[in-house]
Structures are given as C-alpha cells and as structure tokens.
Amino acid sequence: MFRGLLLAFACLISQGLFAQTQADEPVALVETITGHIFAEVSENLEEYKAEPGKLEALVRDELLPLLDIKYSARLILGRAGRGLAPEKVDEFATVMSNLLVSRYSSGLLEFSSKVDIRVLPQRGELNEKITRVRTRVTIADGGEAPVDYAFRKTPDGWKAFDVIIEGISYITTYRNQIMPEVQATGIDSVIERIGSGQLEIAE
Amino acid sequence: MSTRLYFICVICAGLLLTGCAGTQSRNTDPENDPWEGYNRKVYAFNEGMDKVVRPVAVGYDRIMPDPLQTGVGNFFRNLDAPITFINQVLQGKLKQGGTTAGRFLLNSTLGLLGFIDVASKMGLPYYNEDLGQTLAVWGYEDSRYMMLPFLGPSTFRDGPARIIDNYYSPVGSVIGGNVRWGLFLVRGVDTRARFLDQDAELEQAYDPYVLMRDVWLQNRQYQIYDGDPPLQDYDLYLEDFDEEPEPGTGNTP
Numbered sequence: 001m002f003r004g005l006l007l008a009f010a011c012l013i014s015q016g017l018f019a020q021t022q023a024d025e026p027v028a029l030v031e032t033i034t035g036h037i038f039a040e041v042s043e044n045l046e047e048y049k050a051e052p053g054k055l056e057a058l059v060r061d062e063l064l065p066l067l068d069i070k071y072s073a074r075l076i077l078g079r080a081g082r083g084l085a086p087e088k089v090d091e092f093a094t095v096m097s098n099l100l101v102s103r104y105s106s107g108l109l110e111f112s113s114k115v116d117i118r119v120l121p122q123r124g125e126l127n128e129k130i131t132r133v134r135t136r137v138t139i140a141d142g143g144e145a146p147v148d149y150a151f152r153k154t155p156d157g158w159k160a161f162d163v164i165i166e167g168i169s170y171i172t173t174y175r176n177q178i179m180p181e182v183q184a185t186g187i188d189s190v191i192e193r194i195g196s197g198q199l200e201i202a203e
Numbered sequence: 204m205s206t207r208l209y210f211i212c213v214i215c216a217g218l219l220l221t222g223c224a225g226t227q228s229r230n231t232d233p234e235n236d237p238w239e240g241y242n243r244k245v246y247a248f249n250e251g252m253d254k255v256v257r258p259v260a261v262g263y264d265r266i267m268p269d270p271l272q273t274g275v276g277n278f279f280r281n282l283d284a285p286i287t288f289i290n291q292v293l294q295g296k297l298k299q300g301g302t303t304a305g306r307f308l309l310n311s312t313l314g315l316l317g318f319i320d321v322a323s324k325m326g327l328p329y330y331n332e333d334l335g336q337t338l339a340v341w342g343y344e345d346s347r348y349m350m351l352p353f354l355g356p357s358t359f360r361d362g363p364a365r366i367i368d369n370y371y372s373p374v375g376s377v378i379g380g381n382v383r384w385g386l387f388l389v390r391g392v393d394t395r396a397r398f399l400d401q402d403a404e405l406e407q408a409y410d411p412y413v414l415m416r417d418v419w420l421q422n423r424q425y426q427i428y429d430g431d432p433p434l435q436d437y438d439l440y441l442e443d444f445d446e447e448p449e450p451g452t453g454n455t456p
Contacts, residue, residue: 074441075437075440075441078440130434130437132434146430150434150435150437161437162435162437166422166425167421167422167424167425167426167428167430167432168417168418168421168422168425169421169435171435171437171440172417172421172435173414173417173418173421175440176231176232176410176413176414176417177408177409177410177413177414178409180231180409180410180413181409181410
C-alpha cells in the first residue's frame, strides 16, 4: 500500500516535471503568449481600438518577458555598435523594443474582425542554440500570413530575438537601416529619434 | 510588354540616367548589390515615373470596390498559372504542378476567367513559381540585385528570366495586340495600388532604396524556398559587433 502510494507520487512528480520542461520550450511559449494576446484582442477589439495604449500595455507585459531585446539590439547595431558603452546599447535596446511593441500592437488593431493564430509543430531537435517557431496568422480575407519567431537558448531559458514575416526578418531589415545611420549621426541622435517617434522604420 | 520595346525603353532610360550621374561612392551591400550606383539611378528614375503612376493607382483604388479589386488580382494570378506550372515541372514538383493545372482549369471556367478563385475555396492551394526561381533551384542561387526601369526590383538572374516567362504565358503568346497592352497597363496600375499602404513607411525610412532592396531580396528568397528559407546567419551579425569584419567580397555574378 505504502509502496503503491509512493509510486503514484513519483509518477505525479515526474509528470509534473515533464510538463514543466515542455512548457519552457519555444513552441509552447509562443502558443501560450500569442494565444493569450490574440484571444484578448479578438474579444475586446472595439475597446482596444478606442484605447490603443491599453493594448500596448498588454503586449508589453505579455511579450517582453519572451524577448531577448539586448541580443536583438546587438545584432541590429552590428559594426556600428563596436566600442559603444554598454549603457548606450541597453538604451538602444529599450527604444527598439518600444518601437516593436507599438508596431505589433497597431498591427493587431488593423485586423477588422477576429484574428487567429496557428502555431506549427517544432521541426527537428531542440539541441541547437537557435531554433525557429513557425506560426500562421489568419487574416481578414481568410488567407494566412506566415510569422516566424527565431529563438535562442539563454541561461534564462529560450528567448525570441527576431520576427520573420513572409521571409522578411525584423533584424536584417532594421539593421541595414540603422547601422549606417548610427555611423553617420551617432547613437544618441538615433536613440532620440526612434524614442520620439520621429522615425518608424517599416517592414 | 513586347520584349523589343522593353529593351528600347531600358536603353533610353540608361542614357537618361548616365546624364544625371550623381556619384554614389558608398556601397551598402557589396555582396548582393555590387551595382548599387547604377541601381540607385534606376530607382530615382522609377520614383520619377511614380509621380505619374501613383495618382492613377490612387484613383483606381478609390473607385474600385474591394471585392472587384480582389477579382482583378485573381484574374492576373490565374493568367500566371501556366508559368507556374511549367516551372513546377522544370523543378520536378509534379504533384504541385498537377494542382496548378487543376486550379487553372477550374478558375478559368467555373471561376469566370479567373476572377473568382474557386480552386482555393475547394482546397487547391496556390503556388507561385517562375524561371528565376527554377534557375535558383537548379543551383544559380545568388544573383546580384538589379533595379529594372518601370518594373522595379529584380536580379541579374530574374530579369531576363521574367522576359522568357512572359513569352509563353497566355498574355505573351495567345492574347495579342491592344488587348495585351491594355492588360499590361491595368496590371501595372493594379499592382501599384496594392503597394499604396506601404508608401508612407518607405518614405519614413532612413534609406528607402535599401529598405526596398532588403525587403524584396528577403521575400524573393522566401519564394525560392517555397516559404521555408534557412534562418539568417545571425552569428555573422554578432561578429560584426564584436570585432573587425572581413572586407566584403563582391564577386556574385
């Protein structure tokens, strides 16, 4: 009897642990977080349209913990970031993530009706340092837009650092815009312009 | 457009452009875009043309109800189905080729000359292939970026390939004379109208030329790999950040 209980307990624990490792994997992370954001937007679309700031707050709370914004910032700065003070890179990472949150939010509001997302299963093994999560966002006319997230393994678990829409990478595209501008006008000027919304580099 | 006429236009544009040669010495992407100086001139030329084309596209966008515009898009997409089919066969994608042939038959008949995409509603997916993609699949993977007068972004591989594709397409071979020209013009306006939403974003970019190039090249890669291109080499970006990069080698044919 006692042995049986112990065994049952052991099973429960191992199952619990198993579930935990699963939930930490990129596909599950994307499913949970985007699933939540999309459901929230679909239900309260009118409310968020009236108050876009509220949606930005939601996206920021949900999405930012998933992102490795400092890594993204380093990739975008590339050669132009060489020799910069770490605080400057952090500052740049913050304005870039604000820009991303604001674009992501306004993108969500452009959907006129219900939005939906389908996360495709993980392909290949997760033993690499970098992996990709593929999703399909259902758009108004019934078509699907492919949105992929690039993830990397960090000491704090898997973090996303790039968004790729129809093959167009956020990192690559912003990088080629921002790198020469930082080289020409300096990091402070670029941080200020992105922060003040004077600049919205697009995809 | 008839090929001979197009070449005459290209040559004329080339002459115009050498006239206004603002020397652009910097090269933002020596590997993919070694002809940046020339390309920027063609880009400027196209921007000039756009001052005429854009207002027409805006007007078209305003008077056309959305469902009708979707219909026009479907119609042109259907006309390209034979190009897709032939290139699917050339790439050995026979099953997808069968789907494309089926789509073409269904949409051309039940779909009223392609205006209604009945095939998609019946679950036959749309594919898009062309000779440029076939050449890439055959091994001609990297090709230098080339801005074409009137037609916009392309590559050294895709530009000529596009002309060959248009030879055997229904528009190029079956439909003749004024109808062909009419279709060409309507398609141009319709295509332009679809990009109106992106105008503001392009204008706001630090470097609109580079933005258009990067978006186009990445999306092209996405088409070549049928929606599943390999990830960027991010480590390379990081090496840039950490240390001195190697000088760019611009030897892509």
